[in-house]
Amino acid sequence: MAAQYVGSLYDCIVIGAGIQGSCTAYQLAKNKQKTLLLEQFVLPHSRGSSHGQTRVIRKTYEEDFYVQMMHESYELWAQLEREAGVELYRRTGLLVMGPENGEGFSRLKATMQRHKIPTVFLEKQEFSQHIPNVNLADGNGALIDTFAGVLYADRALRAVQRLFQSCGGVIKDGEKVIDIRPGAEVTVTTDSGVYRGRSLVITAGPWANTLLRHTGLQLPLKVVKINVCYWKEEIPGTYSVGQSFPCFIEMEPKEGEYDIYGLPSNEYPGLMKVCYHMGSETEPDERDKQTDRGDIDILVRFVTRCLPGLVPVPAVVESCMYTVTPDHNFVLDSHPTYGNIIIGAGFSGHGFKFGPIIGKLLSQLAMGQVPSHDLSPFRIQRFQSHARSSL
Numbered sequence: 001m002a003a004q005y006v007g008s009l010y011d012c013i014v015i016g017a018g019i020q021g022s023c024t025a026y027q028l029a030k031n032k033q034k035t036l037l038l039e040q041f042v043l044p045h046s047r048g049s050s051h052g053q054t055r056v057i058r059k060t061y062e063e064d065f066y067v068q069m070m071h072e073s074y075e076l077w078a079q080l081e082r083e084a085g086v087e088l089y090r091r092t093g094l095l096v097m098g099p100e101n102g103e104g105f106s107r108l109k110a111t112m113q114r115h116k117i118p119t120v121f122l123e124k125q126e127f128s129q130h131i132p133n134v135n136l137a138d139g140n141g142a143l144i145d146t147f148a149g150v151l152y153a154d155r156a157l158r159a160v161q162r163l164f165q166s167c168g169g170v171i172k173d174g175e176k177v178i179d180i181r182p183g184a185e186v187t188v189t190t191d192s193g194v195y196r197g198r199s200l201v202i203t204a205g206p207w208a209n210t211l212l213r214h215t216g217l218q219l220p221l222k223v224v225k226i227n228v229c230y231w232k233e234e235i236p237g238t239y240s241v242g243q244s245f246p247c248f249i250e251m252e253p254k255e256g257e258y259d260i261y262g263l264p265s266n267e268y269p270g271l272m273k274v275c276y277h278m279g280s281e282t283e284p285d286e287r288d289k290q291t292d293r294g295d296i297d298i299l300v301r302f303v304t305r306c307l308p309g310l311v312p313v314p315a316v317v318e319s320c321m322y323t324v325t326p327d328h329n330f331v332l333d334s335h336p337t338y339g340n341i342i343i344g345a346g347f348s349g350h351g352f353k354f355g356p357i358i359g360k361l362l363s364q365l366a367m368g369q370v371p372s373h374d375l376s377p378f379r380i381q382r383f384q385s386h387a388r389s390s391l
């Protein structure tokens with residue numbers, strides 16, 4: 001067999017130029033690590049989880065660990081804005097509606113108060129005065145996280161990749177990783193080259209398990225297709241950023257259903273984004289063959305009941321994917337067998353806002369440093385009965 005040319009040695013190779021891989025690569029390059037970022041598609045692309053114009057940013061979480069990470073993530077987003085010289089965040093506030101006496105909503109309220117997050121608790125009588133054109137369901141309470149808002153996702157991804165390159169980082173897009181050989185130096189083979197790294201970060205979004213197979217590990221991840229729906233305003237501007245309409249989440253509208261969330265009309269004038277926080281299972285390479293519209297039926301009923309100023313038929317439907325863990329918490333950990341392989345996966349449809357802090361934490365793991373946040377909620381070990389290691 002002909003000897004294969006093996007390229008130069010990197011301190012770290014990052015697989016996957018979504019928001020998590022790009023932020024991780026940037027942190028590594030900032031820390032003077034010679035870093036290679038590999039992406040299977042030509043950039044920019046819309047086949048993974050990080051594309052699209054907008055994402056919600058919020059501190060409104062029930063769990064303390066997410067709130068603590070978001071404190072720092074907001075600071076890091078602001079720093080990125082300064083470094084890149086572009087606006088990435090627009091403050092809109094986030095309206096959360098949920099069963100007033102339900103466990104989830106009560107826990108959320110308590111966490112907001114415990115962390116002194118600027119929050120307005122809305123009484124039923126004053127709801128429509130603050131939030132016109134929205135019908136609050138019977139039995140639901142409402143609060144507003146006043147510092148929440150919108151992140152400009154595509155713009156952010158481009159900015160981070162540009163900053164990474166300006167620190168000397170190398171991006172090779174249109175190069176699909178087809179093999180990983182663990183070792184003190186990890187060897188990564190793509191369809192057009194071979195690279196070596198002292199450490200490897202796998203941030204492959206929906207393709208995480210495809211890549212982890214080369215390392216003998218499989219995680220309990222479910223990939224689902226999300227129908228990203230935009231709805232036409234009957235009167236343009238009714239639910240717009242310009243009118244200070246907030247983002248919103250309605251928590252589990254019915255027993256056994258998932259949250260519904262929306263962002264004010266902005267990127268497509270006259271259209272408001274309202275989506276269901278779950279979808280139907282798909283193979284990542286076969287996303288467009290998944291044509292289930294059960295989520296859209298749920299949304300039609302929700303829009304009809306709750307948002308009377310929208311035409312209750314989606315005007316635009318785009319596609320995106322979630323990679324969901326059983327507990328909907330992320331995976332941020334070292335490989336159980338190979339300490340120099342770091343895994344960031346299972347962002348379960350809520351990882352974008354954490355991009356910069358996740359980049360920092362994964363880069364710390366890759367550099368062999370102690371991570372600056374407690375990563376115990378994100379350990380692979382929690383899946384013990386699920387994680388199938390063939391090693």
Ligand SMILES: Cc1cc2nc3c(=O)[nH]c(=O)nc-3n(C[C@H](O)[C@H](O)[C@H](O)COP(=O)(O)OP(=O)(O)OC[C@H]3O[C@@H](n4cnc5c(N)ncnc54)[C@H](O)[C@@H]3O)c2cc1C
Binds near residue numbers: 228
């Ligand atoms: C519709 C929708 C709405 C969302 N809303 C929010 C929100 O409001 N707020 C929020 O915080 N989060 C939100 N999220 C979640 C957030 O967008 C994701 O958690 C985040 O984008 C995940 O990023 P990632 O880098 O892990 O994955 P991806 O963006 O999928 O990146 C992985 C990359 O790895 C590449 N790759 C895979 N395999 C290979 C290979 N073999 N070789 C080379 N490259 C490879 C892929 O091509 C891809 O580019 C939403 C997600 C969706 C889909």
Ligand SMILES: O=C(O)[C@@H]1CCCCN1
Binds near residue numbers: 249
């Ligand atoms: O991460 C978020 O904030 C959004 C809204 C809620 C559902 C998940 N995605």
